Amino acid sequence: MKIGKVLTDLRNKKHLTQDQMADLLGVKRPRYNAWENDISKPDIEMIKKIAEIHKVSVDSLLGNDVFGETIPTWATTKDKVDFRKMLEEDGDLMFDGIPLNEDDKQRIMDVLTGLFWEAKKMNKRKGTQE
Incomplete structure (x- = not known):
């Protein structure tokens, strides 16, 4: 499963918009949108932050x-x-x-x-x- 789909699913489960998620992460919405659309990937520090926000393991975000x-x-x-x-x-x-x-x-x-x-x-x- 691609990380973009994982990010989208997790965000939707929390009923957050991309703007809200970007704010939580301290990034601009276009950057976060690029991650959800698999245009680019977040770095490992951002993946850790995303995992913490969603209370999931880093492994789940990386597909492991x-x-x-x-x-x-x-x-x-x-x-x-x-x-x-x-x-x-x-x-x-x-x-x-x-x-x-x-x-x-x-x-x-x-x-x-x-x-x-x-x-x-x-x-x-x-x-x-x-």
């Missing part, structure tokens, strides 16, 4: 932590690519033809995250037993 679940240390680069592809596929999540709200989507993503890493771990164990 997805939906609160830290990527396992045993995960290979291919595993991480597979996981990101799974999460980034577009399309509405629906149940009985009705789009799910953000809270329900988050619950489903949390479950999928856990299932994905458990399945990867089981596959790796099978591979070492053969």
Whole structure:
């Protein structure tokens, strides 16, 4: 997931405008807007400040932590690519033809995250037993 989307999602969860977020960070709105649109990236000190404001880990802002679940240390680069592809596929999540709200989507993503890493771990164990 790109950092811009993460920043936008976090800001929206706090019901803040880009102007308000820029003020909290001590930057101008165009600069903050460029981060949300992946035109440029904030430096590490700014990432720390953003993480503090949103009460999230720096890892989550950098994509090393997805939906609160830290990527396992045993995960290979291919595993991480597979996981990101799974999460980034577009399309509405629906149940009985009705789009799910953000809270329900988050619950489903949390479950999928856990299932994905458990399945990867089981596959790796099978591979070492053969």
